[in-house]
Amino acid sequence: MKKILKIVLLALSSFCVVSSFAGSSGVADMHVAKKMECKACHKSEDMKAITQDGCVECHGNQKEMLAKTGDKFGPVNPHFNHQPKPAACIQCHRGHKAARLTCSKCHDFEIQKK
Numbered sequence: 001m002k003k004i005l006k007i008v009l010l011a012l013s014s015f016c017v018v019s020s021f022a023g024s025s026g027v028a029d030m031h032v033a034k035k036m037e038c039k040a041c042h043k044s045e046d047m048k049a050i051t052q053d054g055c056v057e058c059h060g061n062q063k064e065m066l067a068k069t070g071d072k073f074g075p076v077n078p079h080f081n082h083q084p085k086p087a088a089c090i091q092c093h094r095g096h097k098a099a100r101l102t103c104s105k106c107h108d109f110e111i112q113k114k
C-alpha cells in the first residue's frame, strides 16, 4: 500500500480526481434533478444546520461506502478513513459548491472512476 502512496509534505501540491468530482457544482443539483426534495438532505428548517444524516440514510456510512465501492476509484478509496476524526460526507461532497478531497491536505493520489 505504501508504495502507491506519495505522502507529500507540501500542502500546495496538486491532486487529481475524476472530473465529475473536481468539476461539479455540488451534489444538490443532481439529487434535485432526480426529484429528491431539499429536506431529504436538509432535515431542519435551518438550512445552514445541515449534517450528513440524510446522506447516510440513503447511501450508508463511510464503512458501507468503502465496501460498496471497493477498488472502483483506483488503489486508494476516498471512503477509507484512518483519521481519529473522519471527514463527514459533506466535507468532501459539498451541497452547492465544488467537491473537494480532504485527504489532499496530506496525500497526493489519483482517484479514478472505472
Ligand code: HEC
Residues within 6 Å of the ligand: 020, 027, 030, 031, 034, 036, 040, 041, 052, 054, 055, 056, 058, 059, 089, 090, 093, 095
Ligand atoms: C433521499 C435519498 C438520498 C439522499 C438524502 C442523498 N442521496 Fe446521494 N444519491 C441518491 C440517489 C438515488 C442517487 C443516484 C444513484 C444512481 O443514479 O445510481 C444518488 C447519487 C449520489 C452520488 C453520485 C453522484 C453522481 O454524479 O454519480 C453522490 C456522490 C451522492 N449521491 C452523495 C450524497 C451525499 C454526500 C448526500 C448528503 C449530502 C446524499 N447523497 C444524499 C439518494 C440520496
Ligand code: HEC
Residues within 6 Å of the ligand: 017, 018, 020, 021, 052, 055, 056, 059, 060, 061, 062, 065, 069, 072, 073, 078, 079, 087, 088, 089, 090, 091, 092, 093, 100, 101, 102, 103, 111
Ligand atoms: C474524503 C472525501 C470523501 C468523503 C469524506 C466521502 N466521499 Fe464519497 N466520494 C468521494 C470521491 C472522490 C468519490 C468519487 C468521485 C465521485 O463519484 O464523485 C466519491 C464517490 C461517492 C459516491 C458515488 C459512488 C459510485 O458508485 O459512483 C457516493 C454515493 C458517495 N461518494 C457517498 C458518500 C457518503 C454517503 C459519504 C459519507 C458517509 C461519503 N461519500 C464521504 C470522496 C469522499
Ligand code: HEC
Residues within 6 Å of the ligand: 026, 027, 028, 031, 032, 036, 037, 038, 039, 040, 041, 042, 047, 048, 050, 090, 093, 094, 095, 096, 097
Ligand atoms: C444532496 C443533498 C442536498 C440537497 C438535495 C440540497 N442541499 Fe442545500 N446544502 C447541502 C449541503 C451539504 C449544504 C452545506 C453547504 C455546502 O456544502 O454547500 C447545503 C447548504 C444549503 C444552504 C446554505 C448555504 C450556505 O452557504 O450556508 C441553503 C440555503 C441550501 N442548502 C438550500 C437548498 C435548497 C433550497 C435545496 C432544494 C432545492 C437544497 N438545498 C437541496 C446539501 C443539499
Ligand code: HEC
Residues within 6 Å of the ligand: 001, 002, 005, 007, 076, 077, 078, 079, 080, 081, 082, 083, 087, 102, 103, 104, 105, 106, 107
Ligand atoms: C493529516 C494528514 C493526513 C490526512 C488528512 C489523511 N492521511 Fe492518509 N496517511 C497519513 C499518514 C502520515 C500516513 C502514514 C504513512 C505511512 O505509514 O507511510 C497515511 C497513510 C494512509 C494510507 C496507507 C494506510 C495503510 O494501512 O497502509 C492510506 C490508504 C491513506 N492514508 C488514505 C487516506 C485517505 C483516503 C484520506 C482521506 C479520507 C487520508 N488518508 C487522509 C496522513 C494523512
